[in-house]
Amino acid sequence: MSTQDANTQSLTLVQAVRDGLYGEMERDEDVVVMGEDVGKNGGVFRATQGLHEEFGDDRVIDTPLAEAGIVGTAIGMAAYGLRPVPEMQFSGFMYPAFDQIVSHAARLRNRSRGRYNCPLTVRAPYGGGIRAPEHHSESKEAFYVHEAGLKVVVPSTPKETKGLLTAAIRDPDPVIFLEPKLIYRSFREEVPDDPYTVELGEAKVRREGADVSVFTWGAMTRPTVEAAEELAEEGIDAEVIDLRTLSPMDTDTIVESFKKTGRATVVHEAPKTGGLAGEIIATIQEEVLLYQEAPVTRVTGFDVPYPLYALEDYYLPEPARIKDGIREAVEF
Structure with missing residues (x-):
């Protein structure tokens, strides 16, 4: 990751998510954001705020309350060349989409013998600490680590959140990107304005x-x-x-x-x-x-x-x- 002499701004972790999404959508017209209330409302935690106004209905898509449908649709989009980034409002709501994630997204490359990739990044706020009920606070990262074909990322700082999210969106395979909402707004860090990546798989x-x-x-x-x-x-x-x-x-x-x-x-x-x-x-x-x-x-x-x-x-x-x-x- 090279950020020398880059302009920076002081961002919270959730703002870094939004900045990473914006940078990739601006760079690559195949990047599409979708999910429940991600458009005009900007998402339940405002991680997609302003993206609808900038990129329009075709690339910031409000969906029905149907996680299996959201991820299933995104898999089809990914198989045919787009780079969808569906948002699950909370990681505890991902279970209806579990079959789509583990039976299809994770296995598409192997099942098609490399004919298709699945460049899909499923974002979800996860973890506890914000006084929300059980399905809003769970930490079930082990579910997804167990499944071959998925990459699983959990950032801990604003600067690395942007770089890891950028790398996830550019990755040819499906990534489960779990955002610890306890620290969404708990501190700020200087984050470079220009897009950059933090390599996946490195501690x-x-x-x-x-x-x-x-x-x-x-x-x-x-x-x-x-x-x-x-x-x-x-x-x-x-x-x-x-x-x-x-x-x-x-x-x-x-x-x-x-x-x-x-x-x-x-x-x-x-x-x-x-x-x-x-x-x-x-x-x-x-x-x-x-x-x-x-x-x-x-x-x-x-x-x-x-x-x-x-x-x-x-x-x-x-x-x-x-x-x-x-x-x-x-x-x-």
Whole structure:
């Protein structure tokens, strides 16, 4: 990614989504945005605000409340040369479209023996922390990581959101782009005006350290870095890795970090059972077992339906609980 001498503006994460969409729609007339209320209303979180006025009905399409129809239509558009970017209002509403995503979008290249690609980017606000009911707050990224043929991206900063979204739209294969709505408007960052990409499949070291590797993504990145900074005052030097792309996962960075530290903690807001922490731990066992100094700890959500408001803060990993998990790995 090259952004030297570029003009920038201070954007929130959701504004970076809109900026990324605008840049690709301006650059490539085959990029089409579609979904429930994405047109004149600008989307439930205003991620598409102003795009309808700029690009018109043919490229910013308000759809019925029918997720299976939205994604199914987008797959057909993608197969015949367009680059549709359908928005699901919340990731918990994607389940009616699950069959279209895993049975058709993910398999189109293989099924057609390469005759067709499916350059489709399904965007969805995901995760908890905004006091919404259960279907508006779930973290089910593991569903999509499990499916061969899909790429799964979860950004954590405005600048990288724009670059990752741009890369996803340009990618020849289907991408599930999960936007952590807890941090949609929680902070700003300087974002280059011109289009740029952040390569899919590469993790980012958010904090270098020597004692323990901490792997996380999305909205959990900031509290994890905060916990690491606080632990530094106790003499624990934690390295924080933001995976950014969950499929394909950057196992090289995971392995190299663990070789250095010999200890690890995984932080995610999804439920513990079947969560991606288990996959990361299995990778460590398979690739770098002889470097391991302690059991890998997990700091996650719980194996229950997403709770309502009074318990939401307890459900999500926060710095105090993350620090306990890191200490457990270090003090074993």
